[in-house]
Amino acid sequence: MSRVLTGIQSSGKPHLGNLLGAILPAIELANAQSAPAFLFIADLHALTTIRDPAQLQENTYAVAATWLACGLDPERHVFFRQSDVPEVTELTWYLGCLAPYPMLANAHSFKEKAERLAEVSAGLFTYPVLMAADILLYQADLVPVGKDQKQHLEMTRDLAGAFNRTYGETFKLPEPVFREEVMVLPGIDGRKMSKSYGNTLDVLGDLETLHKRVKRIVTDPTPVEAPKDPQKCIVFQLYSVVAPPEAVEEMRQRYLAGGYGYGQAKEALFEALKTRFAAQREAYLHWSQDRVALEKVLQQGAAKARAEAQKTLSEVRRKVGVRPVAVSFS
Ligand code: ADP
Ligand code: TRP
Numbered sequence: 001m002s003r004v005l006t007g008i009q010s011s012g013k014p015h016l017g018n019l020l021g022a023i024l025p026a027i028e029l030a031n032a033q034s035a036p037a038f039l040f041i042a043d044l045h046a047l048t049t050i051r052d053p054a055q056l057q058e059n060t061y062a063v064a065a066t067w068l069a070c071g072l073d074p075e076r077h078v079f080f081r082q083s084d085v086p087e088v089t090e091l092t093w094y095l096g097c098l099a100p101y102p103m104l105a106n107a108h109s110f111k112e113k114a115e116r117l118a119e120v121s122a123g124l125f126t127y128p129v130l131m132a133a134d135i136l137l138y139q140a141d142l143v144p145v146g147k148d149q150k151q152h153l154e155m156t157r158d159l160a161g162a163f164n165r166t167y168g169e170t171f172k173l174p175e176p177v178f179r180e181e182v183m184v185l186p187g188i189d190g191r192k193m194s195k196s197y198g199n200t201l202d203v204l205g206d207l208e209t210l211h212k213r214v215k216r217i218v219t220d221p222t223p224v225e226a227p228k229d230p231q232k233c234i235v236f237q238l239y240s241v242v243a244p245p246e247a248v249e250e251m252r253q254r255y256l257a258g259g260y261g262y263g264q265a266k267e268a269l270f271e272a273l274k275t276r277f278a279a280q281r282e283a284y285l286h287w288s289q290d291r292v293a294l295e296k297v298l299q300q301g302a303a304k305a306r307a308e309a310q311k312t313l314s315e316v317r318r319k320v321g322v323r324p325v326a327v328s329f330s
Contacts (some may be wrong), residue, residue, distance in 0.1 A: 004030045004037035005174070007082065010059040014080045015200035016111050017185040017193035020241060023070050025179050032079055037077045038138045038305065039067065044089070045131070048124045049116035064294050065287035069280045071205060078308075080301035082134065086244045087309040091133040092126070098162045108151055108186045132156040136171045137309050144177040148188050164206055167319040185241065186279045201233045201238075204284040214270045224261035235265045237240045243272040
């Protein structure tokens with residue numbers, strides 16, 4: 001009985017890379033266990049970059065609608081918004097008091113910005129501690145994440161170990177689950193597909209916009225008649241992760257034979273994206289237009305998550321020497 005847990009920051013609407021690289025594999029891993037998984041929207045983490053409250057909420061609903069559209073069953077699993085469980089910020093403090101400065105100063109997310117220290121908030125600096133609290137609060141066993149999160153998982157294990165050594169056995173040490181088989185998908189400009197590069201494909205949104213974006217994918221100037229190397233082409237790389245294997249093989253042969261233009265390949269890619277995500281697009285439209293329903297799902301998830309969080313936190317409070325929260329003064 002392994003408890004799977006993962007979070008996705010609400011820093012924007014999820015794109016094809018997030019779907020294939022994170023959301024769909026996490027749902028698959030969650031469904032393969034008999035125990036309910038804990039899946040959440042990390043809106044407190046998103047606050048390290050987003051300062052516009054309306055934008056934060058917009059993104060949070062977009063991420064929630066995406067998980068549900070991708071088939072997450074909120075009855076079977078615990079699906080919630082990080083900020084609905086305030087216990088996580090309290091645990092962040094206890095763990096933060098055990099986090100050595102050099103460990104945090106060594107984090108990639110911090111080091112990337114270390115040359116412009118004035119732009120580094122305390123929130124960004126302690127980002128890994130909040131992530132450790134996310135995982136330890138729910139006593140997770142398996143944490144599916146991208147390779148970029150490896151260091152954060154190591155810090156989580158270190159903090160759990162430090163707490164257990166200081167105060168006695170309390171936390172399980174979680175295991176990361178890396179998705180070796182999923183490659184890092186390229187965006188329309190050939191760099192890693194990422195919100196921060198503005199090179200994403202929004203496969204759950206409007207089809208006309210998607211079509212335009214697909215047409216903008218960068219290709220080399222090889223003429224139509226000439227044979228082409230499929231491995232070097234972004235259109236082919238994307239096609240190969242969304243189309244059925246026979247169709248991929250057929251396109252590969254066409255590239256090698258010549259007489260097949262990138263324009264034709266882009267049309268085939270657009271059609272494949274349209275078909276592959278048709279059901280999810282319809283479900284996304286439904287969820288994103290019904291915030292009342294989304295809120296209901298999130299609140300139900302929060303109630304389940306909080307019950308679990310309070311169990312861990314009351315043990316933690318007792319162990320560190322802080323009194324239980326007074327429920328009433330009467
Ligand atoms: P972004 O780079 O768009 O801001 P995030 O860093 O929020 O995306 O990533 C959320 C999840 O999606 C992570 O688990 C990450 O591994 C996965 N992911 C992001 N971009 C890609 C991509 N281009 N290919 C595969 N997986 C990706
Ligand atoms: N930091 C993760 C990312 O950027 C998101 C995240 C927050 C997370 N808390 C988590 C992932 C806990 C796994 C477990 O992708």
